[in-house]
Amino acid sequence: MNRFWKLLHMEVSRFWKLYITLFAMTLLMQGGGILYVCNRYMQTVKDKMGPAASTYAQYAEEHGVVTFSDILSEAQLYFLAPIALCIGGMGLYVFLIWYREWMGKNMFIYRLLMLPTERRHLYVAKLSAILLFVIGLVAFQLLILPLESALFTSVIDQALRGSTESVTSIIQNHAFLQILVPRTFTEFVMYYGGGALFVIVMFTAILLERSYRLKGIAAGVIYVGAAVLLMIAPMLIMNRDMNDYLYPNEIFIIELTIAILIGMMSLAISFFLMNKKLSV
Amino acid sequence: MIEFKSVRKKYGRKKVLQDVSFTAQKGNITCLIGINGVGKSTVLKAIMGLTPIDGGSILIDGMPVGKHIYEHVAYIPDHISMPPNMTVGASMQFMKDFYASWNEARAEEMLTFFKLKRSDRISELSKGNTAKLNLLHGLSLDVEYVLMDEPFSGIDAFSREQITEVFTSKLVEDRGVIITTHEINDIEHLIDEVVLLDNGFVKSQFNCEDMRMQEGKSVMDVMREVYIG
Amino acid sequence: MKRYWFSILLVVFILGSIGTYYVTAASRSYPDFKLLTVSGDDNEAKSLVLEGTIKGYGSLDVSSKGSEYEQEESYFEQFSISKRYSYNQEMVQLFKEHRGFMRAKRSTNSIYEDEKTLAYASFNSGYVDRQSKLDVSTLDLKTKSEQSFTAAVPNHEQYNYAYVIDVQLDGQLLYIFSTNYKKNDNEERIAGNLEIHKYTVDLNAKSISKDEVLFADTKQDNGEMVTYSLESSMPSKAPNDVLVYRKQTEKLVKDKDGNEMTETSKSELFTLNWRTGQTTAVSSFESNGSGEWVGVTADAIIWTAQQGTSARVTNYDLKTREVKSFDIAVPSVSSSMVSGDRLYVLSKEGDSAKVVIADLKQGKVVYTGKIDINEQGEDRTKLLTNLAIFNLYVKK
Structure with missing residues (x-):
């Protein structure tokens, strides 16, 4: 093993x-x-x-x-x-x-x-x-x-x-x-994938704190806030004058893309911190 | 050879290492000496990649710090780094699981020598026994270098004797050892090379033997000169 | 390996439990209802879809091909706009043909389409704030050139809210027919504050050039209230000179608990030619009785009235003002709709739902069918009783 x-x-x-x-x-x-x-x-x-x-x-x-x-x-x-x-x-x-x-x-x-x-x-x-x-x-x-x-x-x-x-x-x-x-296995994967994304973002915040301590807490909070903002950005933009500007499948694809990008970015940051910045 | 080249490190605004350079050879016991808080532990942590440095470079047999060094360098911190609810046996199993360089026979040997029981929980061990188990974890690895952080601090005289015995044994022979201490008396006869640290700088690096032979000074004498005089 | 039993067991347990659940859920069988032809041409009902729900299985669509359950749909189908708007095939068609133009355009009533132009007009956010404007977009179907602008609405501060009922085009003038809710400080009934407006939009000047109040709620001396409502027509995008509106006389009565409620004492139907302004009463329409309103098409008004074991269908021709009636044998009309020149009627007869399709031009029934299921005895009765159909549409 x-x-x-x-x-x-x-x-x-x-x-x-x-x-x-x-x-x-x-x-x-x-x-x-x-x-x-x-x-x-x-x-x-x-x-x-x-x-x-x-x-x-x-x-x-x-x-x-x-x-x-x-x-x-x-x-x-x-x-x-x-x-x-x-x-x-x-x-x-x-x-x-x-x-x-x-x-x-x-x-x-x-x-x-x-x-x-x-x-x-x-x-x-x-x-x-x-x-x-x-x-x-x-x-x-x-x-x-x-x-x-x-x-x-x-x-x-x-x-x-x-x-x-x-x-x-x-x-x-x-x-x-x-x-x-949820009803279908696809949804199960989506829901718990979303949950995994949440955990990944929280892990990034934790590692930021562990690497930079006090400054890291601020960085972590900002990071989580930015991730949330990025996730809801399509909704925020659309709920202004352009109500329903996007079709549902477009929103889905955009949200999925944002989620994957946030996930990949968080992993990249986390791995970097673990290798270079983490301190005992 | 472990090379420390112009290493800088600060915690917040406090500059712990300002410009530290020294080398430690294989087969030698190199001792980092300095009063508490001069950055002795930081030097060891930096070698092990446990804390990032702000400048300079660290090379181990010419290679930078990375995951590959952990099979070649063992670090024995001033405390045991295993979960307290683990048993002695489980902690040895853990080491065996993860390190290819783990030498089970030697571990057994030391277990007997130190009279440790496999079934004991780490949290229930006495201070001396904890230090011994810590030593066991580090020394049972077939590695070229061993780093030890204050192996004798806060330990009863009897345990200290046992640990000293280990130093003179084949367990340490041929390896490169870096040891930190703030009191030199107990181990002066063991060490080959001394690095004097103060205020984030290396004040002096010398070979004990040479110093005694050529200038007739003990380590204590040199320390007195450097720190007081 | 022995040391790892707990981790291995946990993984096996998860795979077993979740796997079993989803395999069972996926292989679950749903009752397969079907629309069966009793008499007439099978092809008449080929594209008809009946929407309903059944206890324990959720919503479903029944057609002559069988049943489709929402729970059987894949996860991704919920993101398909044509699936979401399946009840409104007119919109589905537009989303398909003019995907770009139809962005942010979701209201059927706001659409106009002829051979040359597709137009859309809607109030961007009602009259809640001062910025409220009329959004107008047009698409030249030949050149594909799109034009859109926002026009200021005259006297918008007088209204709380407004929505578009119909849009018509004449050259470079776009006519918007809307229902406006007047602001009222003393919390009077909303119904007493309605106005039907006709806004004229000059497409060249990109502004509203005229605002007329066609009808407004009025309070009579005897305390009765006269209210007006514009009927939307099907398909609502079609060019149409004649609009249909309803005039209702209501009065406030108190029920036995002393709560105030409105009671309609009279309901009349009129046609309005918006080009000439001429209004005509549809005298043959009787509001009270067991009748059911069907709707307005581009050239007729259709309603039904229950007469014993059959329903009388009346077809009022908007151009010739000719009235044609015929009977269909249904004990009640639970839902109905018009598509093209066909009338679709849904009726509950005993346990099963019955569908009748009539040709409005010829005034006769061309198809009769019923929902059935390939089960026997008690199961069959139970399933058919539990099935509730509430809507029907024709899939294009």
Whole structure:
């Protein structure tokens, strides 16, 4: 195995305990939330039916049936809170994955910069690790969604349940999940490519700070601002008198080009900083 | 040969190295001497490419600093540079994974000599043991040059003795060693070449042997002349 | 390799989970609705597209060839302007033929086209600010020379907002018919502040040479309000001497909760020859009743009225003022449109949607069809009940 893969593995193994904790927290909060809401729903049904010996089927006839999607929106808080925590955690880790190396008296950065390999391998390993962790969390959500659906099936009586939904339709009908897991694989690549671009730009800002310290913070902030401005420039120009001047496919191509240019520029700056300017 | 030619370096407005030139030969132990804060560590970091220099050039066997030097030069900083939650064994595995020049047999030998346990976490090691493991990481590499930053500072007498023993052993033989220190007493008998640093300049570079033979001065005598007189 | 199990497992897990999801999503089968011919010529419905949605599967287009689901579309199709404007084939055609000229031009009503000239006029941002102007562009279809300018709008400070309903051309004079909302300080009803304007733009002088108020909302002594609205015609870019407008008499009534609401007491239809200024009442038009408005074409007004199990279609010829009527056998009209000399009517009959195409010239039905699906029993009923068609257009 070459050194890049070893570096990537090292990043993964340094995070895995926290990572498993995120998995466990998501599973427990979502599962618990869905279980709680399902049970509460059954209780409401029983309360409404009263002691009279009417059946679930009759209740469903009168009050309608419930689907897993209904329960999901009812358990919104339990469902989205762990996702928000994971997103926040990963956002923080974008910074931590670098600053960690300078922390404490045993600065690991000495060793990392002295590894007999291209320093950009270190950069790419950190970037890949972040992407791997994020996509891993999405994969985990995809894995536990059917399990949560099974939980719903086991608690709610069949007579009260609406038609079974496929995982695809559960996700595509959910306002937030359809962003995390877009409809087509192309979109998935686009969305997470956009996310990678964001991480690359943040990495550039971090490396600017690490190379030039105080002045670097200013440079980093300006760099991020410039990148954002560049991304929205087509919109800003168009929203003046020239409303809709560009056709949608033109806007797409322009945005894609800008994104690729920003990405390439950021990588070039980052690699330069790592090779020439980074200081322990 | 490690060549330092008119190297300049400043941190903010503070000029740490103003014009530093010296050479360190293979097979010699070269000692960088100066009071704290004169830029001794900066010199070592600059050789390793851990901090950018503002001017001048550094050549290692005629080659500029780059990733290829890390298999030829080992740097032992004044602190261990491994994550604290790593075990001794894992840190050795890490070195083995990344360095082709890692000599596992020698590492084993030193592990036994220093009486370190593989299962211990780095964060739980005593100061002396941490320094020993640090030395192990650097010296187990089959490299031509070893750079050591203050290997004896803040270490108990017993550990110091063990470390000194390493210097006189075959572990250091034939290699080019650059060592920094602010107190010369303990190691005067070990070193071949001295570079006196002060205020960002090289005050003097001389061979200890020659100095003693020809002028009858110890390193301390020369230091006194340079710094006080 | 053993040391790397966690990393390897993570990668395998990601590939497995995400891969499985997208493979499943891509291989998902969607119900294939089809428009089937019941009677008449298949070719009549060849280009007809029915837009709808179905629970669990999202929006779809149904035609005689089958169904196309939005969820099956590729990611890039959403950036195609002809896909976005599929409901408006007139615009799609223009985007295709005059891509450069049509930049920043998205309003159907603002377009005029004859054999020689393509023209576009629109207010750049309503009347919200003082800079508000009228943007005018013309394209000579022979020489391909483009001309565009911005003209100051007379008395623009009197209006909050305005939009173009129709554009007509006569030599070097461009006529803009617009609906203007007058500014009002005391938050009166918007409907009482409408004016229909006719702006004359001199293309040589590049300015508005005349501003006429054709109609303005008026309040009558009995408290009733008379409002006017101009009907846009289809296709709206076509040259047309005669415009159609509606005059409505409304009054304020209170519902049982005491909320004020307007009630239309009378709705009349008129034609206006903008060259001569002559107006004529379309007396045969009855607004109240179970009728459905269809629209105005370059040479006729068409509406339907439900009469029991069939709908009576009325075709009012704008030039000859001749009225022709014929019946089509549908229990209700849920949607309808005119393209060329064909009338397309959509009706919900039992579970399935029914389509009737009539020849307006001859006044007879030439095609009847219904939406069906190749499923049996309960599934079929359920799918057909869940399908909701809300619009139809003819793909060019």
